[in-house]
Amino acid sequence: MAFYVQKYGGTSVGSTERIRNVARRVARFHSQGHQVVVVVSAMSGETNRLIALAREVQSNPDPREMDVMVSTGEQVSIALLSMALMALNVKAKSYTGSQVKILTDSAFTKARILNIDQDKIRADLNNGNVVIVAGFQGVDQYGNITTLGRGGSDTTGVALAAALKADECQIYTDVDGIYTTDPRVVPEARRLDRITFEEMLEMASLGSKVLQLRSVEFAGKYKVKLRVLSSFEEEGPGTLITFEENEQMEQPVISGIAFNRDEAKITVLGVPDHPGIAYQILGPVADANIDVDMIIQNVSHDDLTDFSFTVHRNDFNNTMNIIREKIQPHIGARDVIGGDRIAKVSVVGVGMRSHAGIASKMFRVLAEEGINIQMIATSEIKVSVVVDEKYMELAVRVLHKAFGLEQVL
Amino acid sequence: MAFYVQKYGGTSVGSTERIRNVARRVARFHSQGHQVVVVVSAMSGETNRLIALAREVQSNPDPREMDVMVSTGEQVSIALLSMALMALNVKAKSYTGSQVKILTDSAFTKARILNIDQDKIRADLNNGNVVIVAGFQGVDQYGNITTLGRGGSDTTGVALAAALKADECQIYTDVDGIYTTDPRVVPEARRLDRITFEEMLEMASLGSKVLQLRSVEFAGKYKVKLRVLSSFEEEGPGTLITFEENEQMEQPVISGIAFNRDEAKITVLGVPDHPGIAYQILGPVADANIDVDMIIQNVSHDDLTDFSFTVHRNDFNNTMNIIREKIQPHIGARDVIGGDRIAKVSVVGVGMRSHAGIASKMFRVLAEEGINIQMIATSEIKVSVVVDEKYMELAVRVLHKAFGLEQVL
Numbered sequence: 001m002a003f004y005v006q007k008y009g010g011t012s013v014g015s016t017e018r019i020r021n022v023a024r025r026v027a028r029f030h031s032q033g034h035q036v037v038v039v040v041s042a043m044s045g046e047t048n049r050l051i052a053l054a055r056e057v058q059s060n061p062d063p064r065e066m067d068v069m070v071s072t073g074e075q076v077s078i079a080l081l082s083m084a085l086m087a088l089n090v091k092a093k094s095y096t097g098s099q100v101k102i103l104t105d106s107a108f109t110k111a112r113i114l115n116i117d118q119d120k121i122r123a124d125l126n127n128g129n130v131v132i133v134a135g136f137q138g139v140d141q142y143g144n145i146t147t148l149g150r151g152g153s154d155t156t157g158v159a160l161a162a163a164l165k166a167d168e169c170q171i172y173t174d175v176d177g178i179y180t181t182d183p184r185v186v187p188e189a190r191r192l193d194r195i196t197f198e199e200m201l202e203m204a205s206l207g208s209k210v211l212q213l214r215s216v217e218f219a220g221k222y223k224v225k226l227r228v229l230s231s232f233e234e235e236g237p238g239t240l241i242t243f244e245e246n247e248q249m250e251q252p253v254i255s256g257i258a259f260n261r262d263e264a265k266i267t268v269l270g271v272p273d274h275p276g277i278a279y280q281i282l283g284p285v286a287d288a289n290i291d292v293d294m295i296i297q298n299v300s301h302d303d304l305t306d307f308s309f310t311v312h313r314n315d316f317n318n319t320m321n322i323i324r325e326k327i328q329p330h331i332g333a334r335d336v337i338g339g340d341r342i343a344k345v346s347v348v349g350v351g352m353r354s355h356a357g358i359a360s361k362m363f364r365v366l367a368e369e370g371i372n373i374q375m376i377a378t379s380e381i382k383v384s385v386v387v388d389e390k391y392m393e394l395a396v397r398v399l400h401k402a403f404g405l406e407q408v409l
Numbered sequence: 410m411a412f413y414v415q416k417y418g419g420t421s422v423g424s425t426e427r428i429r430n431v432a433r434r435v436a437r438f439h440s441q442g443h444q445v446v447v448v449v450s451a452m453s454g455e456t457n458r459l460i461a462l463a464r465e466v467q468s469n470p471d472p473r474e475m476d477v478m479v480s481t482g483e484q485v486s487i488a489l490l491s492m493a494l495m496a497l498n499v500k501a502k503s504y505t506g507s508q509v510k511i512l513t514d515s516a517f518t519k520a521r522i523l524n525i526d527q528d529k530i531r532a533d534l535n536n537g538n539v540v541i542v543a544g545f546q547g548v549d550q551y552g553n554i555t556t557l558g559r560g561g562s563d564t565t566g567v568a569l570a571a572a573l574k575a576d577e578c579q580i581y582t583d584v585d586g587i588y589t590t591d592p593r594v595v596p597e598a599r600r601l602d603r604i605t606f607e608e609m610l611e612m613a614s615l616g617s618k619v620l621q622l623r624s625v626e627f628a629g630k631y632k633v634k635l636r637v638l639s640s641f642e643e644e645g646p647g648t649l650i651t652f653e654e655n656e657q658m659e660q661p662v663i664s665g666i667a668f669n670r671d672e673a674k675i676t677v678l679g680v681p682d683h684p685g686i687a688y689q690i691l692g693p694v695a696d697a698n699i700d701v702d703m704i705i706q707n708v709s710h711d712d713l714t715d716f717s718f719t720v721h722r723n724d725f726n727n728t729m730n731i732i733r734e735k736i737q738p739h740i741g742a743r744d745v746i747g748g749d750r751i752a753k754v755s756v757v758g759v760g761m762r763s764h765a766g767i768a769s770k771m772f773r774v775l776a777e778e779g780i781n782i783q784m785i786a787t788s789e790i791k792v793s794v795v796v797d798e799k800y801m802e803l804a805v806r807v808l809h810k811a812f813g814l815e816q817v818l
Contacts, residue, residue, distance in 0.1 A: 050485065057425050057428055058493065068484060075478070075481045080474075082477075099552050145508075
């Protein structure tokens with residue numbers, strides 16, 4: 001008898017047919033004697049529909065009212081799943097974030113969870129109920145409805161698993177686990193049985209869209225066992241995300257190849273190199289609410305240096321304008337160049353901590369294919385390179401093969 | 410400077426375009442210095458969409474979960490209206506029924522309001538906000554979401570006006586007031602400037618669908634001034650529903666002609682007339698949750714009487730079966746006859762209290778047109794007759810003319 005928190009995303013509850021499928025799966029766990037708390041997202045498409053409605057009446061919708069609005073998406077899902085379970089003669093009870101209650105701060109549209117009441121859920125579980133909780137939403141100390149931001153249902157699941165000390169938090173999604181890389185790019189990509197939190201963090205932040213970054217951080221912090229599974233297939237083992245490195249067996253050096261083409265790079269050339277210059281360049285960018293990913297500054301020559309960074313591709317034009325108009329004249333840089341036809345490819349693995357030569361092997365493999373590396377950034381467990389967008393898939397394929405990540409047939 | 414509670418129904422907020430229109434009207438009141446609390450329904454069609462979804466997963470949806478589900482309709486409306494007001498630079502704040510809070514009993518899908526907190530609303534009004542409250546919904550003492558049943562947004566409006574002691578509760582709808590009868594049947598029908606609560610109750614219960622019966626009772630009980638207005642026309646006076654008869658001027662004898670064709674009549678012939686017979690007949694009907702409207706029993710001959718009543722047309726077959734199978738053999742009645750091709754036409758007016766001859770005038774007018782009267786029922790302020798359905802419109806027209814209700818051109 002175990003205690004599971006199961007989270008089903010928008011695709012998994014995208015129609016009443018699919019909701020009935022989820023109910024059957026939950027009912028099976030329940031009939032085996034397990035205690036189950038289910039977290040659900042809005043039906044796929046619903047959140048976007050609500051946001052579009054809001055924008056029709058207010059071009060920049062008020063965040064408090066936006067949360068009142070979009071939180072209805074999950075509220076519909078919890079009621080439907082609860083009804084679907086009752087139709088299978090399973091006792092079920094739904095709760096909104098306000099009802100649980102999931103207390104958050106008052107940062108509308110991107111609130112953080114502060115505390116979760118357990119009394120109602122524990123009482124309902126002890127009475128034989130499946131408890132269904134709306135993902136993505138909470139309530140602040142003043143009774144205002146809040147939401148956790150996109151993908152926040154994962155965070156709700158992990159937070160509930162942490163608060164209730166569940167045995168496992170199972171994230172049901174449209175893939176059956178975490179892969180060494182995207183199988184659409186590399187058909188030989190292999191499902192990982194387990195991956196560490198650190199690796200998952202790098203994979204998630206680098207473009208594997210399976211799990212929301214924040215929920216992984218959260219799970220790591222509270223030592224919640226996370227498992228990614230498919231809601232469409234029967235009973236696969238999925239991928240377990242562990243908070244301990246696997247010590248029983250030889251750790252593979254590399255776990256996976258992550259990539260994304262959502263970025264653009266900007267380089268400020270001939271910057272006078274003195275203290276505070278990085279802040280002078282990036283301060284105005286941050287003030288415009290533009291997130292910066294990679295930042296690279298090399299050693300200077302003649303007190304001049306080149307400063308490069310990447311931003312989301314959607315922010316490229318805006319960022320170029322800010323740099324050219326507000327910063328370049330001010331700091332006396334020689335020129336500003338940039339491009340949005342780039343891709344970032346990363347090799348990730350906790351094993352590289354103890355293995356030298358991963359980076360050089362990566363560079364060699366890319367060079368053999370004639371792929372020029374435009375930028376390089378490293379952390380303890382990953383090496384990222386920026387390459388021309390058109391070489392991205394080739395780079396992923398050759399790296400996947402070179403590091404031996406292929407499916408063992 | 411006045412304090413208004415304004416209620417806008419589903420048609421009035423049926424699109425973002427219409428919501429912006431409502432916002433403009435509310436903003437105008439606000440700019441004139443009035444305090445405004447707005448109650449809104451779900452966008453038209455939304456409640457039905459949600460109910461249909463629920464029925465796809467559970468044939469007879471659980472009432473608690475149904476309320477979780479359908480209450481999202483108004484929640485979307487309040488957020489949209491609040492945003493639309495902010496887009497006009499009007500300070501606005503929305504509340505769900507749980508947030509206000511509108512405390513109800515736990516009778517899911519048909520809850521009754523027990524109490525309304527005023528603190529948040531008063532504080533927001535005093536800070537210059539328009540306050541927007543979700544109609545139709547509340548919360549029980551355990552924190553469960555409840556709904557008041559169909560049309561319950563009117564009740565929310567009246568209850569808020571009563572609790573907050575508003576000067577007037579304005580019900581905005583798709584007609585510009587209460588008419589002497591349905592203008593689609595009698596083009597000369599005239600809008601009434603005022604009508605008493607008693608008359609409105611008779612009009613509402615007899616088929617004028619403008620106001621929900623329960624909200625009128627509620628307004629009468631708490632002495633809330635109700636006004637019915639159009640949300641599509643600019644600034645008509647609408648119809649004021651007063652709790653006092655107008656004493657300044659000569660009271661018109663008749664205020665309006667109500668009608669409906671939703672009923673069917675059933676007559677049990679040759680019933681042995683002894684105490685308890687009415688209960689023996691209607692008890693099993695009530696047990697089947699069938700509402701009975703008119704009930705007529707005339708004096709008996711040879712200890713036998715005929716007992717007639719009307720039910721909703723949808724319940725006709727079911728009722729006939731109950732009477733024929735469970736009751737007729739049991740009480741030894743001679744026969745059971747019935748028909749669902751009938752219509753009820755009623756003449757309503759507080760003035761008839763002091764005027765004899767209204768009923769006889771009504772019967773004479775109908776006789777002159779060759780319309781046979783099948784059943785008659787009277788109250789202090791109305792006379793209802795049941796006629797063949799095919800004569801309904803003719804009956805309404807000739808009565809409307811005979812009682813001088815036409816538009817003064």
